[in-house]
Amino acid sequence: MSIKPKRCAGILGAGREILTTRQMRAVEQAAMDSGSVTGLQLMERAGATAAEQLLIRWPALATGAGAVLILCGPGNNGGDGYVVARHLARKGCQVRVAAMAPPATRDARAAAAEWTGPVSDLAPAGPGQPIALCVDALFGTGLSRALAPEIAGLLRAIGASGCPIAALDMLSGLCADSGRVLGDQPLPEAALTVTFHRPKLGHVLGDGGTLSGRVETCDIGLEPWQTAAGDSALLAGPAPALLKRAGHKYSHGHALILGGGPGKGGAARLAARAALRAGAGLVTLAVPAEAMPENAARLDAIMLSTIDEAASLAWLLRDSRLNALCLGPGLGLARARALVPEALRAGRPLVLDADALSAFADGPDVLFAQMHRAAILTPHEGEFARLFPDLGRMLRDGRDKGPAPSRLDAVRMAAARAGATVLLKGPDTVISTAEGQARIAAATGAQAAPWLATAGSGDVLSGLITGLLARGFAPLDAAATGAWLHAEAARRFGPGLIAEDLAETLPQVFRSLAD
């Protein structure tokens, strides 16, 4: 039976589902259980569509100009490799197949049997011979331990020779659930990864965001069974309500940013300006009396208020129009200990960052006991490890076996424990509600925004999220949209970015969304 390969798409789309290996297997299993398709047919579709992608990217291969070396592993990923070999050879490519072990699954054996060309061992097929493309079909979602040093070494040698590597499903050695390289052997970067049905977490998290290269996701006819995956993490993007419609300034909310003492006000001012640029109707910065002159000299559109202690915060919060709070940037640890409980008592949407998190590092349970579902915690890795020491250790250590724990696993557990939404910052920002609804804002690979690693950038993110909360966004939408806007502004501005530029670039980002 001939099955035509279907649509392929990159990975970038906001709202796109990203699957774990378990979810992918559930979808595949549901399809096979339905009797509509066999595993071998899925493998045939995967191999055919991958071969098509390779020829789109490297069309000269079909003229026989350079050899394609296909490295096949023992599992079904290797099986896909044999199918690719057959399709490329049929198109006129010079194909060499090298197997690290004989095929060990029924489907892989069947696919290997259809490949009528020679199969060599891995070693002699190594970098000594000139090759134009290496197809990595060693391991995919079944990777369960680190690559043997000689296999990782072979991939590195191929990469170092300048030969592009195209990975089937996953670059071998990368854990499909965490995007972490198992073990301590470095891997070369793939030029292209062709994956099937949906991107996997390992393509966007950890090292996977970079090492996967361009990711093409190809349809292999599993759409009718996607529901078997259950709830998936989604790629973050701009929420539909982002472009605000007409209305009175009060209808866009009033954000309250709590700032710290004199000489430490920059962080809170950055957050306040970002909240205003994100579209909050009004923004008030509340600082201790001695910090008023400094702030009054620096602010125009942002209003100022004095808050010296918890009682004055309680007094101010009698105004119910103050509908989103931000505590942390430049707040100071003592002031954070005094103000955070009062802010949480008000039960309004709020962001806790920086000092508001560090102030509770010695007793995070005290903080979690006061938490509510409209709160968002935005730790970076260090703050995360102080608030959730066991999860920090899990992320630091667990990379010997597959599937390795991922940042998404960690943030889901953290959010459930805290009883709030948690956003773990990084190039692969991950967000989860207490109930486990998750978003990923990946600023890696083609979406990289390395300029975000600049002082004050986290303060701007807190402000953006607070501004969106003030506009009435639900915590998950505010966090995900804020993280996306933050990275998008950095991508637009590019090299030379400082934190101040982020908020000032937002109008451009909004305009491009309106086009």
Ligand SMILES: NC(=O)C1=CN([C@@H]2O[C@H](COP(=O)(O)OP(=O)(O)OC[C@H]3O[C@@H](n4cnc5c(N)ncnc54)[C@H](O)[C@@H]3O)[C@@H](O)[C@H]2O)[C@H](O)CC1
């Ligand atoms: N999911 C689908 O819809 C489809 C998946 N396809 C492809 O199949 C692979 C997954 O195949 P699987 O057999 O489960 O796993 P792998 O081929 O990745 O490898 C498993 C194999 O390898 C052994 N192993 C694991 N780690 C190591 C290691 N470090 N060193 C040595 N050996 C290792 C393990 O014991 C097993 O024997 C998926 O990625 C897709 O490419 C389909 O063909 C299409 C449909």
Ligand SMILES: [K+]
């Ligand atoms: K692979």
